[in-house]
Each structure stands twice: as C-alpha cells, then as structure tokens.
Amino acid sequence: MIRPFRGLRPVPAYAADVAAPPYDVLSFDEAYARAAGRPWSFLHISRPEIDLPPGTDPHAPQVYAKAAENLQHMLSSGVLERDAAALYYVYRLTLGGHVQTGLVCAAAVAEYDRNRIRKHEHTRPDKEDDRVAQIEALNAQTGPVLMAYPSAPAVDRLLAQLASGTPVADVTADHGVRHTVWTVRAPDAIAAVSAEFDTMTALYIADGHHRSAAASRVARARRARVSHADSQEYEYFLAVCFAHDQMQILPYNRVVSDLNGLSAEAFLQRLKGSFDVETASSAVSPGNRGEFGLYLARQWYRLIIHAGLIPVDDPVARLDVSLLADHVLAPILAIHDPRTDKRIDFVGGIRGTAELEARLAAGRFAAAFSLHPTHMEDLMAVADRGQVMPPKSTWFEPKLADGLVSHVLD
Numbered sequence: 295m296i297r298p299f300r301g302l303r304p305v306p307a308y309a310a311d312v313a314a315p316p317y318d319v320l321s322f323d324e325a326y327a328r329a330a331g332r333p334w335s336f337l338h339i340s341r342p343e344i345d346l347p348p349g350t351d352p353h354a355p356q357v358y359a360k361a362a363e364n365l366q367h368m369l370s371s372g373v374l375e376r377d378a379a380a381l382y383y384v385y386r387l388t389l390g391g392h393v394q395t396g397l398v399c400a401a402a403v404a405e406y407d408r409n410r411i412r413k414h415e416h417t418r419p420d421k422e423d424d425r426v427a428q429i430e431a432l433n434a435q436t437g438p439v440l441m442a443y444p445s446a447p448a449v450d451r452l453l454a455q456l457a458s459g460t461p462v463a464d465v466t467a468d469h470g471v472r473h474t475v476w477t478v479r480a481p482d483a484i485a486a487v488s489a490e491f492d493t494m495t496a497l498y499i500a501d502g503h504h505r506s507a508a509a510s511r512v513a514r515a516r517r518a519r520v521s522h523a524d525s526q527e528y529e530y531f532l533a534v535c536f537a538h539d540q541m542q543i544l545p546y547n548r549v550v551s552d553l554n555g556l557s558a559e560a561f562l563q564r565l566k567g568s569f570d571v572e573t574a575s576s577a578v579s580p581g582n583r584g585e586f587g588l589y590l591a592r593q594w595y596r597l598i599i600h601a602g603l604i605p606v607d608d609p610v611a612r613l614d615v616s617l618l619a620d621h622v623l624a625p626i627l628a629i630h631d632p633r634t635d636k637r638i639d640f641v642g643g644i645r646g647t648a649e650l651e652a653r654l655a656a657g658r659f660a661a662a663f664s665l666h667p668t669h670m671e672d673l674m675a676v677a678d679r680g681q682v683m684p685p686k687s688t689w690f691e692p693k694l695a696d697g698l699v700s701h702v703l704d
Contacts, residue, residue, distance in 0.1 A: 295410065295491045296399040297530060298380040298484050302434060302700040303475075304334075308373045309463035312336050313473060313695040317437055322352070334373050336697030338364040339436060353424055358431035365432055376702060382478035382487055383699050384457045385534050389471050389692040394540035395453050397487065398438065398475070398699045400530035401497065403513040406506055411441070412496050412677035415503045415685075425508030429703070435509060435532040436700040439502030440690060442538040442670060449490045450537055456483060463698050469644065471692040475699065497535060498677050500670075501690050506531055512703075532701035534694055538670040544643030544689045545579075545667045547650055548618065549659040551637045554627045558591045561626065561661070568621040569597040577647035580666040583614060587664035589650050609675040614665050615687045622663070633685045640686040643667065 304312040311332060317340035320328065325341040338345060342360035343352045350357065368374045383398035405411045429435055443449065456478050463475040478484055491497075499506055509531035516528045553561045565571055569586075574594040578587025584604055586597040603621065605611040611620070623629040623638070632638050639659070641649050650662035668688050676683050 295405055295494065295497065296397075296401050296533070296535070297488065298382045298478075299400040299527065299530065299701055300377045300380050301383060301398070301477075302374055302376045302702050303462065303698060304373060305375055306462050308334055309475075309698065310465045312368075312373065312697040313463070313465045313467055314340060314697050315468055316693055316696055317341055319693065334368060336436070336695075339368070339432070340696050353420075353427070358427050361428060362431045365434070377477070379479070380484075382456075382484055383462075384453055384476045384478060385694070385698070386457055386474040387471060387692045387694070388474070389469065389542075392542055392692070394536050394542070394692075395450070395457055396534050396536035396540075397453060397491075398532075398534050399487075399491075400527070400701055401439070401441065401506075401533040401535075403510050403529050403531060405497075406510055406531070409680070410496055411506070412498050412674075413503055413506075414499070414673055414677045414681070414683045416682055417503050417507045421504040422507050422511065425504050426511050429508060429512050433704060434700050434702045435505070437502070437505050437532070437696055438694055438699070439506045439509075439531060439533045440500045440694060441502075441533050441535045442498045442500050442541055442674070443491070443494055443535050444496070444674070445537045445539045446490065446494070449487075450540075452483075452486060452490065456487075465695065465698075467695060469692070473695050473698060491535075496678070497533075498538070498674050500541065500673065500688070501693075502533075506533075516703075527701070527703045530701070532699070538674065541670055542691055543667045543670065543673075544691045545665045546615070546643060546686045546689045547641040547647075547665055548623075548632075548663045548686075549639050549641060549650060549653050550623075550627055550629065550661050550663075551639075551658060552627075552660050556626070561590070562595070564626050565597060565622065568603055569599050572596040572598070577651070578664055579647060580614075580664060583612075583666055584617065585666055586614070586618060587647065587662075589647075589654060589662040589664070590660070592654075609672060609679055610681050610683060613668060613672055613676075613683065613687060615668065615684045618663060618665065619684060642689045642691075644689065644691050 311334040314336040326344045329335045329337040386395045584599040588595040
C-alpha cells in the first residue's frame with residue numbers, strides 16, 4: 295500500500311524560506327507577491343510562471359522548464375537536499391486547538407489503479423495534463439496528495455511516538471498553521487508503519503485527485519519505456535495520510551449572482567415548498583445536517599429542509615451540497631451545473647460568514663448560502679460506493695504546505 299522513500303526536502307535552516315501554500319490555492323498575482331524577495335520559496339517551482347514575462351501561458355513548455363531550472367538551482371545552492379536512505383516522515387499540522395498527525399509516504403499507483411486507494415471526484419483532462427507535465431519536467435512529485443485512513447488507534451499511537459526529538463522542519467505559515475516534520479529512520483519503526491498500513495482495507499483521497507491521476511499516467515507511460523533494471527519510484531506517488539477522525543472539513547459556501555428573475559419575497563415563498571424558513575438575528579453557521587443559512591437583502595435566514603426530502607440510502611444525494619443543488623439551485627435558480635455555470639461562486643469556509651456578507655455588499659451577488667460541512671464519513675461512504683461527490687463539497691483546513699518533502703522518481 296505504501297513504502298518509505300528518499301525524501302527531497304529543505305535543510306532545516308531553510309525550511310521556513312522554502313515552505314509555500316499549495317500551488318492551486320493562489321492566483322498568479324498572489325503567488326507573485328508571496329514570492330517577491332523570497333528566492334527560496336517553493337512557489338518558484340510550483341508556480342514558475344512568476345519568474346517569466348507577464349502574460350506567459352502557465353502551461354507553456356518554458357514554464358515547466360523554468361520549474362526544473364529553479365529546482366536544480368535550489369539543489370546546487372544547498373537549500374534542498376535528498377535523504378540518503380528511504381524514510382518515512384511524520385507531519386503534524388496545528389491550527390489553534392486543532393492538531394492532526396499524519397504520515398508522509400509513497401503510495402502505490404497499483405493500489406490507486408485497483409481502487410484500494412479510493413477517489414470521490416472526477417478529474418479534468420487539462421488539469422491532469424498540467425500535473426503530468428510538471429512531474430515529467432521535474433522528475434519528481436512536489437505536491438502531496440492528502441489522504442485519510444480509517445481511524446486506527448494503533449497507527450495513531452505509533453505516529454505520536456515517532457513525532458519526537460528535533461524536527462527537520464518547524465514552520466508557522468498562513469493563518470497561523472504550524473507545520474512540523476520529523477524523520478522516521480529506525481528500521482523497526484519503518485517496518486511497523488508499513489505493516490499497519492498493509493492491513494488496511496482502503497485509503498481515501500481527500501484532496502489531490504489530479505495529482506494522483508497524473509502519477510498513474512506517468513507510471514503507465516514509464517512502464518512502456520523504462521527498463522525494469524531502472525528505479526521503480528514512478529510506481530508510487532507522494533502522499534500524506536491522516537486518521538479520518540483527525541481531519542477537519544470546513545463548509546464550502548455558495549454565492550449566486552441573481553435570483554433567476556424572482557423578487558426576494560417570491561424566492562422566499564418558493565423555498566417554503568422544501569424548507570422551514572426562519573428569520574435569524576445574526577449570521578447563520580449551520581450546526582446540523584439539512585440546515586442552511588441564507589443571506590438575502592441584508593437579512594439572514596435559517597433554512598431547515600423537510601425531513602422527508604433527505605434520501606436515506608444514497609450517500610451523494612443526502613449530502614447538504616446535493617440537497618441545496620436539488621431543491622434550490624436547479625429547480626428555483628436554474629443553476630443546473632455548478633461546475634460550469636458563471637452565476638454561482640464558491641467561498642471556502644475559513645473565510646467565514648463575514649465574507650458572504652462582504653460579497654453581497656460589493657454588489658456582484660444577490661444571495662449567499664452557508665452550509666454545514668461535509669463529514670469525513672460521508673466522503674468515505676461515497677468513495678466506497680464508487681460514486682462522485684458534487685464539485686466544491688469539501689474544504690480541508692489546515693492545508694499541507696508544498697516543499698517540505700518531495701518525491702523524486704529515480
């Protein structure tokens with residue numbers, strides 16, 4: 295299922311300089327600003343277009359070539375180093391009172407292909423192509439796939455024991471998130487970790503479907519052209535695994551630009567066909583499944599879906615994001631494909647309900663919906679059925695950093 299690997303990582307003195315947000319959570323302007331004056335930021339590898347003339351197509355060949363050039367520069371400058379032996383790494387995320395401790399490992403492409411490493415999202419070919427080109431240019435996977443394992447107290451205890459001594463990285467980054475990494479070098483500890491994971495029925499991709507799909511494509515291509523005498527690292531992909539009950543999902547809220555020709559009063563009246571509608575005196579952050587907040591014309595409302603409308607046996611249809619889509623977005627607002635419809639936008643829960651109010655105050659949106667977060671058990675149930683969750687169903691927080699450990703494919 296998993297194995298140790300020779301991690302490529304910053305020397306401890308440079309860890310804070312290198313660590314960067316995930317490549318796909320920043321716009322070009324944000325990445326450019328974040329990397330300004332920081333020559334060792336991993337953004338120079340994950341978003342290399344920031345080092346090329348403005349307007350450069352981020353998928354042009356010279357962008358991937360620049361990433362490889364920047365990686366080699368960090369290696370030759372002694373900022374990054376590769377461990378001499380195959381190791382595991384314990385990765386702890388701390389945000390306020392929330393702590394989760396996981397394992398950095400190389401996960402088997404074969405287990406992904408046979409669905410023992412399970413998925414819950416469709417991927418887009420263009421995004422897969424981008425990650426394939428990045429992996430091939432770097433000969434490395436630099437963006438970890440976030441995965442969950444079903445809660446296993448023995449694994450939790452083992453990882454807690456291994457998170458000791460002097461860490462090789464200890465960085466406090468965006469939103470006050472602390473990223474701490476330890477190496478696991480003892481052969482008996484490495485063997486114990488591998489054995490525990492090999493007993494698991496499944497692992498679950500939480501975030502990183504395009505990265506894992508790209509790794510599978512790279513492996514398939516290399517099998518056809520690489521001698522079996524060469525390294526088989528391409529048969530594994532970079533992952534960080536946490537116990538499912540340690541992971542934190544925040545709401546993924548929605549804003550819509552118009553009410554499909556309805557007045558506010560008519561819209562509220564239509565909602566009453568499927569929901570109990572209550573006026574709220576303050577912002578609504580739903581605390582239960584089937585409960586939603588609605589911000590409309592400077593007023594908050596609490597919507598509670600009629601109990602008989604929640605499917606019992608379909609793990610996708612009973613998700614709150616599905617209930618909102620099936621009873622509000624599609625039938626009332628005529629938003630049938632949230633993935634492509636320009637009348638809807640999505641707001642990560644870490645921004646809170648204040649961001650929803652600000653979006654409406656700016657005048658571009660007519661209504662906002664706050665949701666109860668999806669549960670990890672929901673995600674796992676969907677993946678176990680081989681089904682697909684609606685777009686923007688989960689917002690994991692805290693997020694992993696790029697650059698702290700990478701996986702080289704030779």
